[in-house]
Amino acid sequence: MAEVVEPASFALQSSITLYETIKTFNSHPKRVRDLLEELEALIAVLGSLSDVVKTPAGSSLYVLNRVPLKRCGDACKDFKQQIMICLSQSGGSRSSFRDWARIRYMNDDIDGFRRLVAACKLTIEVTLGDVKLRKSFTTAENLEKHQILIQTAKCDLEAHLESIDERLEHIIGQTIVEPGSNTPKLRLVKEKRSGTLRGKGFVL
Numbered sequence: 719m720a721e722v723v724e725p726a727s728f729a730l731q732s733s734i735t736l737y738e739t740i741k742t743f744n745s746h747p748k749r750v751r752d753l754l755e756e757l758e759a760l761i762a763v764l765g766s767l768s769d770v771v772k773t774p775a776g777s778s779l780y781v782l783n784r785v786p787l788k789r790c791g792d793a794c795k796d797f798k799q800q801i802m803i804c805l806s807q808s809g810g811s812r813s814s815f816r817d818w819a820r821i822r823y824m825n826d827d828i829d830g831f832r833r834l835v836a837a838c839k840l841t842i843e844v845t846l847g848d849v850k851l852r853k854s855f856t857t858a859e860n861l862e863k864h865q866i867l868i869q870t871a872k873c874d875l876e877a878h879l880e881s882i883d884e885r886l887e888h889i890i891g892q893t894i895v896e897p898g899s900n901t902p903k904l905r906l907v908k909e910k911r912s913g914t915l916r917g918k919g920f921v922l
Contacts, residue, residue, distance in 0.1 A: 722771045725787035730764040732794035739798050744813045753832045760839045790838040797823050797831055
């Protein structure tokens, strides 16, 4: 049980901390508001997960031990750090901060990070749906809803993977021209791709 409880708690706390950090800023352009909405949805799903892992049914959630829970928690923690770095470089004023476009995570912008959050959320939703179907009477309507959720998650994860592959190809091309110039970025994007593939595996 602890294999799920600890990473679930970490992911939940990291996502809440990131959400609260962003909310402290006065300036919230559209892409930032979209991220806040996605984080709200993620927090709700992680809250449901935290409730489930405390029940006997939680033992079936071992597949979420490290992926995407730890990945999700690390991403939220690291993204908050990137925000604070940009804040410091801009003068440290949350009331006048306007540098959202400069924030990067794994060589991607806020929209890319929002898609990563959405992918994590969908993977967790699918797994929670599986648990609910096993522990309750399954109607044709519930089964259909779950299948739709699985197909949505699969499509979104495939699109996310395509975006990562394009970025990976670009970085590899740059590395060939300038050996060693993008090694840290290459490693990070490969890690991101690996995490997405694992998440995709859970919904197939």
